[in-house]
Amino acid sequence: MSKHKKNDLYNLLLGQLLSQDEGIDAELLSNSALTAIKFASLNRNFPIISNILSTASSDFQRNNTRLNQTIFGSQFKNPLGLAAGFDKNGVGAGLWSYFGFGFAELGTITWHAQKGNTKPRLFRIAKEKAALNRMGFNNEGAKKFSKTIEKQKLPPPRHRPCVLGINLGKSKITPLDEAHKDYALSLRLLAHLSDYAVINVSSPNTPGLRSLQETKQIKKLIRTLKDLSNCPPLLVKIAPDLSNEEIDEIARVSIENGIDGIIAINTSLNRFNLKNLKIQTGNTLEQENGGLSGLPLQERGLEVMRRLRSNTKNDLPLIGVGGICSARSAWERIAAGASLIQIYTGWIFEGPSLVPNILDGLTLQMEKHGFRNIKEAVGSEEPWK
Numbered sequence: 001m002s003k004h005k006k007n008d009l010y011n012l013l014l015g016q017l018l019s020q021d022e023g024i025d026a027e028l029l030s031n032s033a034l035t036a037i038k039f040a041s042l043n044r045n046f047p048i049i050s051n052i053l054s055t056a057s058s059d060f061q062r063n064n065t066r067l068n069q070t071i072f073g074s075q076f077k078n079p080l081g082l083a084a085g086f087d088k089n090g091v092g093a094g095l096w097s098y099f100g101f102g103f104a105e106l107g108t109i110t111w112h113a114q115k116g117n118t119k120p121r122l123f124r125i126a127k128e129k130a131a132l133n134r135m136g137f138n139n140e141g142a143k144k145f146s147k148t149i150e151k152q153k154l155p156p157p158r159h160r161p162c163v164l165g166i167n168l169g170k171s172k173i174t175p176l177d178e179a180h181k182d183y184a185l186s187l188r189l190l191a192h193l194s195d196y197a198v199i200n201v202s203s204p205n206t207p208g209l210r211s212l213q214e215t216k217q218i219k220k221l222i223r224t225l226k227d228l229s230n231c232p233p234l235l236v237k238i239a240p241d242l243s244n245e246e247i248d249e250i251a252r253v254s255i256e257n258g259i260d261g262i263i264a265i266n267t268s269l270n271r272f273n274l275k276n277l278k279i280q281t282g283n284t285l286e287q288e289n290g291g292l293s294g295l296p297l298q299e300r301g302l303e304v305m306r307r308l309r310s311n312t313k314n315d316l317p318l319i320g321v322g323g324i325c326s327a328r329s330a331w332e333r334i335a336a337g338a339s340l341i342q343i344y345t346g347w348i349f350e351g352p353s354l355v356p357n358i359l360d361g362l363t364l365q366m367e368k369h370g371f372r373n374i375k376e377a378v379g380s381e382e383p384w385k
């Protein structure tokens, strides 16, 4: 089947559903896709499945060595990753490379399994290429997660076709002052499976979680996790709603305490210019709880990236996420300082062809600017041509 036909098929099957806010529940749609992905990942070495996967992946993968980088001791085939929250339980860990991603961040995982908030808790806002979610870290817990990963028989960390990060959060039942112990229990169990781990202190849907971004709290968290004998490269993921001064402070404290990278940004409590927009519940965005993602985050994501880059003086790998939904926005985030970038909402709306579109766009920009490796573009502030 030709590439165009496949994209048409995607648009025909899902594009119609995704372009309307009403209709099939957004979470049900993602869960159905994940069921198929889980089956394919577990059975990816069976000849029939492996044939289907290699045919499909030829449309998405780009094997261009100019996009390679070694970061956190791992080789990234390209700088584009799947952001945390889509594969919360790691069921697709063996499959993300087939979609062309250079890396995927699994989770958020908490020590205790938890159901998350009541449904509906995920809403499409198609016209704005945005989504609102208040999932609340629904996940099967760290113990089940480790079994899920082991069952997929992946190569060990640093030898995988797709680098895998594990994003950790605090269990809802754990009091805030014991958060560090909760993260540590998860990390101790999962460290040997991770190429890198993320301290998520920025999701808006766990009460009090974002207060862990404060100086004393984040210091305690980083120190506790860094003290584990098997701690993998450790990153912190921050919120877009911090003030610029708070961003400077969290960068400073994180670096002082040995952090290996920063991910910016998580979903936002800000509604930007969409306060009065009504969603499926009949309420306006301003009246609904949850974090906004997608295109409305693009500008803030870029601004936070520039701020972090100027604070970290090119010393620390930064991962840019939030509102990236085209090759141009991907290039701009890299040029602003991101060594790696991630997508979530854009990938849902644009479909899997967004991955090769971004990778091809980055390659073309590198050619236009005379860069031999994507590393040279990081923080270059070279404009999109």
Ligand SMILES: Cc1cc2nc3c(=O)[nH]c(=O)nc-3n(C[C@H](O)[C@H](O)[C@H](O)COP(=O)(O)O)c2cc1C
Binding pocket: 083, 084, 085, 086, 088, 107, 108, 122, 131, 133, 135, 137, 167, 200, 203, 237, 265, 266, 267, 292, 293, 294, 295, 297, 321, 322, 323, 324, 342, 343, 344, 345, 346
């Ligand atoms: C439905 C949904 C669930 C998410 N769950 C998580 C999560 O569990 N952990 C996390 O760190 N980020 C989570 N995120 C945030 C994304 O990883 C990303 O930071 C944010 O959506 C901005 O990127 P985007 O505009 O490309 O979607 C979630 C986002 C969405 C839309």
